Amino acid sequence: MFIITLTYIKPLETIDALIPEHRAFLTRHYANGTFLFSGPKIPRNGGIIIATGESREAMEAVISEDPFHREQAAKYEIVEFTPAMTAEALNDFCTA
Template sequence: MFVLELTYTAPVERADELLEAHVAWLDAQYEAGVFIASGRKVPRDGGVILAVGDDRARIEEIAAADPFTVAGVCAYRITEFVATKTAPGLASYREQPPA
């Protein structure tokens, strides 16, 4: 599983101009089963996305395709972790630590 933390590198007004395209990109990743949660940070200086997958390179490709990234209004920090414990509703995403 991955935590994608995006931080705006441009004024929030510039991000707002791209918000419709960003939401469409988010929707496509939810439809593909990659994203399971997302939202704005507080204070609003970026956002956070929870993503599932076992291929970091693929997650990096997805982040690079975000309209915010393409337009240069944000930077991503991607953290991979092993979700060994989850809420019951997320049980299908539980992982075993590597041996």
Template sequence: MSIIPEGWSIFVVDIEYTVPFEQIQPVLEPHMEFVRRAYDEGRFLTSGAKVPRTGGVVIMMAPSLEDAQNYLSDDPFVTENVASYSYTAFKPSNVHAALK
């Protein structure tokens, strides 16, 4: 049994800060609360900051691109307009045994 629901895709979400990091810092804790909730709801598979710290990357599951975008529209980085998001969808053809 796969952890990826039938008919869903995986999305690589590339997050780019659009303001200086000093303006990101006050939004980090609310963003991390959103991230924790996304893990609790089973949406995120992995996530983290880019190196260097210019944004982040999220690997998430969703039934459609529209659903992924709608879900992330509640992220404080989006609501506070401090980052831009780009999405790449894919259906895995090879998966590590731990993800099956």
């Protein structure tokens, strides 16, 4: 699993103009099961995506499709982890 942190590096006006395209990107990856949770940080200086995927390389390929990435409007940090414990409702994602 992956925690993807986005930090905006362009003004919010640029971010806001890209939001419709970014949401379409998110919707595609929710539909194919890659994205599990997402939302803006507070304060609104970026966002968080919780995702599942086969490898870091595969996740980097997914992120390269994001319009924020294409327009160099955000920088990304991808943290891979193996869930060892989870709330009961999320047991399908735990590998321990």
